[in-house]
Amino acid sequence: MRLARYDRDEFVGHRFDWQRGEHLYASEPTQQGKSFLLNQLVQRVLSDYEPGDLRFCSMMPKPRDPATSEWMPRIGLKETHRWPPPKTVFGQKPAGHVLWPRHLVNATPKDNRAHVGGVLRTAMKDLYWGGNSLTFIDDAHIAAVLCGLNPEIEEHLTAGGGMGASLWLANQKPSGSVATGSLTTFAYSAPTHLLLGHDPDERNLKRLSEIGGVNPDLIADIVRNLPVHRIMTQGGPKNVSEKLYIHKLGYMCVVGL
């Protein structure tokens, strides 16, 4: 089968057609360019709205995250430690928010995660029930498994569409962890949009059968063979992958760098 291939600018600027309420899932091993591409897509989507017209929230469960810090000003997002965020009184409204809970440095890891999870949960509930929202969770394993948000994520994925509450998730390892568990399988089956990077791990490829409506063997074969490019970044050389984009209506293409 011949797959269409688009350059990054073409895909982000003209081919990616997202509608309010549609979910997205991106998966590939670490440092292959998920956050980069998803932030480009967030920027593009938000540029179609007046600031604040679509409620955007990026949930950040980690204490630090270079990709989020780098993209926040570029997209015009404002950091908040609590939800709902403080109202903008002076100046221009932000395009959306990054919810970055304060961590409890002196607490046990378990108590700290429960605290962070609680702050994120409050926001997820509001974004879900209020609708007209796009929630982005860039490290879905941490949020879902370690912070205990799998039930909220499942609710969003299964019932959020009709309420105009979209969820975008990125994950390094769909097969999860033996020790702690994995992200809900609705993460692959519910989204309209999927982005997969090069991945040779058979356990991860097996999970692709959960996507539904696509031939898992074909998808696994493409994902195993996606080209990876070694590029120089400020953080040293990185092996960035081209992506397979799948639209659930039965459309696929490869996205370049």
Ligand SMILES: Nc1ncnc2c1ncn2[C@@H]1O[C@H](COP(=O)(O)OP(=O)(O)OP(=O)(O)O)[C@@H](O)[C@H]1O
């Ligand atoms: N298309 C691209 N052009 C230029 N640089 C890129 C591109 N894609 C990724 N990078 C750079 O490669 C590095 C890794 O990318 P990114 O942080 O998006 O990976 P990731 O898959 O989200 O990793 P992790 O799973 O660890 O969060 C970053 O420094 C990023 O700026």
Ligand SMILES: [Mg+2]
């Ligand atoms: Mg990332």
